[in-house]
Each structure stands twice: as C-alpha cells, then as structure tokens.
Amino acid sequence: MLSSVLLASQLFDWLESIRFLDIKLINVEDFIELLVRFAFNGIVLVLIIRYLYARNSNRKDFFFSFFAVGITVFLLCFLLESVKLELGFALGLFAIFGIIRYRTDPIPIKEMTYLFVVIGISVINALANKKVSYSELVITNAILVGGLYLLERILRLRQEYELEIRYERIENIHRMKEEELITDLRQRTGIEIKRYEVTRIDFLRDVANITIFFDPIENPRYQIKK
Structure with missing residues (x-):
C-alpha cells in the first residue's frame, strides 16, 4: 500500500515537471480541486434543476440551457480565477447575462430567475478562494437550495x-x-x-x-x- 502511494507521488511529481511551451502538463493540486468543485457544483445543479425546477414547472425545454450555462460559467470562472478580478469579474458576468435575451423565444420570468440562480451558484462555487472554507461553501449552497424549496413547496408559487x-x-x-x-x-x-x-x-x-x-x-x- 505504502509503495503504491510512493509510486503515485513520484508519477505526479514527474508529470508536474513536464512542460510544453513553458506551461505545465498538469498541476495535480489544482486538477484535484477542479474535480472536487465541479462534482460539488454538478450535484447542486442537479438538485435545483431536476428536483426543484422540473417538478414544479413541468417544462423540459430549459433543461439543456440551465445545465449548459451552469457548467460553462463554472469552468469559465474557475479557469480565469488566476486573473484575480474576483468580485468585479463576477459582477461583470452578471451584467452580461442580465442583458441576454433569446430573440426567437423570450424567457419567462421564472425561467430567467432560475437561470440567474444557476449562474450565481456556479460563480460562487468557482470563485470561492482559500479564505472561504468548504463548510461555508456547503452552507451557502444549502441556503440557496433550501430557499428555493421553501418557495416552491411550502408557498407553492406555481407557474401560470x-x-x-x-x-x-x-x-x-x-x-x-x-x-x-x-x-x-x-x-x-x-x-x-x-x-x-x-x-x-x-x-x-x-x-x-x-x-x-x-x-x-x-x-x-x-x-x-x-
């Protein structure tokens, strides 16, 4: 067991030493963080889109858009985090998506709200730096999911x-x-x-x-x- 761990560590060190055009082939620590955060963000998106939005709106034509936008925004923010724009970058994304309008099919208010929530959660999960603990990140996502659940289930705010x-x-x-x-x-x-x-x-x-x-x-x- 110990030999396997040492072998894996040596392999990772060797991979990190390889560079192409002065860029590392892989950064193990950042790569693992990407996988963990992406999986966490994906679980939250499934909870919101599949188990909250879908069960209360009965419209499936926005599933693709919600998941695609959520994944794209997360990866965009995570990979560009090194630019260190942080809050200004996030607000810029909100401004861009706030003026988006699909010309062929206007988005209803409820769907636009869910789109904003998906974008917001993806930005939060991607841009949370080392000053934000994982427990704070989990609680933040839980508050958002719980708030949507209360609005959908207890207040029963149905779409018309x-x-x-x-x-x-x-x-x-x-x-x-x-x-x-x-x-x-x-x-x-x-x-x-x-x-x-x-x-x-x-x-x-x-x-x-x-x-x-x-x-x-x-x-x-x-x-x-x-």
Whole structure:
C-alpha cells in the first residue's frame, strides 16, 4: 500500500515537471480541486434543476440551457480565477447575462430567475478562494437550495401559462354569463381554467379573442411555449 502511494507521488511529481511551451502538463493540486468543485457544483445543479425546477414547472425545454450555462460559467470562472478580478469579474458576468435575451423565444420570468440562480451558484462555487472554507461553501449552497424549496413547496408559487383563443359564441362574453363561458371553454379545450381575460371583441364578425390562464401541473398536455 505504502509503495503504491510512493509510486503515485513520484508519477505526479514527474508529470508536474513536464512542460510544453513553458506551461505545465498538469498541476495535480489544482486538477484535484477542479474535480472536487465541479462534482460539488454538478450535484447542486442537479438538485435545483431536476428536483426543484422540473417538478414544479413541468417544462423540459430549459433543461439543456440551465445545465449548459451552469457548467460553462463554472469552468469559465474557475479557469480565469488566476486573473484575480474576483468580485468585479463576477459582477461583470452578471451584467452580461442580465442583458441576454433569446430573440426567437423570450424567457419567462421564472425561467430567467432560475437561470440567474444557476449562474450565481456556479460563480460562487468557482470563485470561492482559500479564505472561504468548504463548510461555508456547503452552507451557502444549502441556503440557496433550501430557499428555493421553501418557495416552491411550502408557498407553492406555481407557474401560470396562458393560451389565446378565438371564440365565436359572442353571447357568452356578457359578464352575467361568466359561468357559461368558463364551462364552455373547459368542455372544448379540456383545460382546468383558473381565470380568463377578454382581450378583443368584434361584433361585426361575432368573434372575441379570449386569453385563458391555467396551471401547467394540472394540465400537463398543454406545455405552451412562450
């Protein structure tokens, strides 16, 4: 056992002595730290994205983006930590991602919030220096995950989707026929409607534009992309 440890130590020392273009082939201490921090950050991202976001929003189209952004930001911050920009660098990243907007598909507020959380956690786990102990790092991540859990589970802040419908039974839009309108819309769409808004009325063509709002958890078949 002892001989194996000595052999591994000698191997690492030999690898660290190898240089190419005046750059070390490997820095064992930094490499191990990268693996440990990356694994820890990955576990936290899985907890947030898979077990908090996914179970309460029922949208899978953002999974790829959340994981990709989290991994990229972590590696970017970790590898550029030697630049010593630290807080200013982190704030610069927040500013860059704060103005990002996907032109083809606007991000809903809740998804944008989770994206900000993913970026923030990745930056924290990557830029925490030797002055921050591992216990402080674990507690910080636990507070963030626990806070999201409380908001999602205890306060039950569910996401609300909307769907615009062109409705031809114009007589049902009268405010005295609210129950008839909701019943008719539920029968036609099969959606458990929470509320609705009449956005446009055209008496010339006897049609109205109605926006219905519903809970995606209760209506999993209707995953409306905004």
